[in-house]
Amino acid sequence: MKAKKYLLFFLLGYCIYIAIEVTYRGYSFRLMGIAGGLSLxxxxxxxxxxxxxxxxxxxxxxxxxxxxxxxxxxxMFSLRVLHYRMWDYSALPFSFCDGLICLWFFGIWYLLSVVGIFLTDYVSYYIFHEGTHPVYRKKKKGCAEGEFVIK
Structure with missing residues (x-):
């Protein structure tokens, strides 16, 4: 059952990443879809x-x-093995590893990751009937460190 669930996550991540990139850049690469699938x-x-x-x-x-x-x-795989640069962040501030990653896109992944978290939690619960109903915790004002309210 877990293999089916992770395969579904991979396929959803593949499709969602390709859709986001085509919307943002106008084109994408299969390897980026694979990266999206692995991420989800x-x-x-x-x-x-x-x-x-x-x-x-x-x-x-x-x-x-x-x-x-x-x-x-x-x-790195694309650049060193396929000898093709799919993206270049080197013109952006705080880029690292020859422009392969940057702080700006880390922030974007941080914000977009909430979609992946919600999606995986809800698919696990509603499709695969695993775990309890998803709840997300937010620190409540006035609570001691480590105390959270469930909403």
């Missing part, structure tokens, strides 16, 4: 491993790190 499947695996117990902002941070790492490795 990875978010699903992290959620299943217990990440969903943490506050949403922390889940988004971990997911953004995962997506950025996948972006870096797929960019």
């Amino acid at each position: 499947a990875g978010i699903g695996m992290l959620e299943d491993a217990g990440l969903r117990r943490f506050p949403l902002a922390f889940q988004m941070m971990v997911s953004a790190v995962l997506i950025t790492a996948i972006e870096l490795y797929s960019g």
Whole structure:
């Protein structure tokens, strides 16, 4: 059952990433779809491993790190093995690794990761009938550190 779920996450991530990139840039690459699929499947695996117990902002941070790492490795593979540069962030401030990753896009992945978190949680619950109904925690004003209210 887990294999089917992660395959579904991969296919959803593939399609969603291609759609976002075609909307944003006007074109995309299959390798970027694979990176999107790996990202969503990875978010699903992290959620299943217990990440969903943490506050949403922390889940988004971990997911953004995962997506950025996948972006870096797929960019290195494309550049070094395929000898093709699919994107170049070197003109942007705070770009690293020969323009393969940058802080600006890390922020974008942070914000977009909430879609992946919600999607994987809801697919797990409603389609695969796993876990409990998804809830997300937000720190309540006036609470001591570590106390959260469930909304």
